[in-house]
Each structure stands twice: as structure tokens, then as C-alpha cells.
Amino acid sequence: MIIDKVEKVNELSLEEIRQKLPDDREFLAKNATRYAVTLHDPMSIPEAAFAACFSLVETNMKKMYKEAECGWSASDKRVEMREPPTRYLIASAESAPDTVAGFVSYQIDWEQDMAVAYCYELQLDKSAQRLGLGRWLMSILEHMGRRADVEKTMLTVFTANKAALQFYTSIGYEEDETSPQPVKLRSGKERRADYMILSKRLR
Secondary structure, eight states: OHHHHHHHHHTSOHHHHHTTSOSOOEEEOTTSOEEEEEEEOTTTSOHHHHHHHHHHHHHHHHHHHHHSTTOOOHHHHHHHHTOTTOEEEEEEETTOTTSOSEEEEEEEEESSSOEEEEEEEEEEOGGGTTSSHHHHHHHHHHHHHHHTTOSEEEEEEETTOHHHHHHHHHTTOEEOTTSOOOEEOTTSOEEOOSEEEEEEEOO
């Protein structure tokens, strides 16, 4: 059963999951900076690294959250980021291994009777943007999804976030069948939800 598969993956120890990381865990960015990736869960992530991840979310996304129907709550976001099944892929520059240049957070879960790797966040520090780092982190997430034998990767993106939509489209993501569809108003106009669900098949 799908639920059994997901639970089995989520019961793996962090060390067992680390063994599923790709052999090449380093990335040479366009500006010649070398980055390495480390894997954490909410219990193992250093407090300074967690604070840095939250700060990236707040800096990059707070305005969009506040403009969306869901609104922004720092306390709710912290609780979400501490959910036990969450895994963090943290990229740090080789010259500054204790800092967070960017990260992906994800959970192995199920959607419509299908095991998926759900990307909750992809956030980069401003200094690390447009260097290929986001594409690299997403490729590692997809690798981890394949190693977990899931059907696809999924994520939620604000429709106002045009740069993110363009990026995800460029790496093979499409609107998922579970994404909310436009609602036709009495006036005849259509109203779209302020977010979309994207996905990418892994097998």
C-alpha cells in the first residue's frame, strides 16, 4: 500500500537517508564558488541553520504571503518547518560551511493514492541566486525522490511569483491535476486561486 511505503521511508534513520544522497555532493557555481549539500531533519538541524532557513523564507516570501489569502504568520511557518517528516537539503559555500546559501525542504508523502516528494521550500540567499544553485538543489531532491521510489515531485507556488513559475517550468514542472482550477463568476469573468500546484514525473 502507498501509505505503508511512505511510512517505511519516513521511518528510516537520518544516516540511512544520507546514504541515498548522490555520490557527487558538491557543485561549482557560475561564479566559481564551490557549494556542498548536507541533509538534516528538524531534530538534527543546528539552531543557527534553522534560523537562517527561516530568515530566507521570511525575506523572500513574507510579502507574497501577506498579499495572498493565506496571509503571513511567523509562528505558523516555524511550526510547519519543524514538522517531523521534513528533511532539509542545505547548500553552503565551501569557504563558509556554517552558513546557509540556500536550501530545499521536503517531505515524502502521498497525494491521491500516489507516493510523492513534496517540496515545501526552495529558498536562496540573494548572493546565491542565478548561479545554478536552485537547479542543482532541485536535482538532488528529485534524486532523493527516485531513491524513495515515489511517482513524482510536487510543490506549491504563488501565481504572483512569476520568476518561480518560469524557473520550475524550465526544469520540467507542469501544472498538476490537483491544482485549483479557475472559478467562473456571475459576471462571466474567471477568478484563479492565488497559488498553483506543480509536479514532475520521476518514473
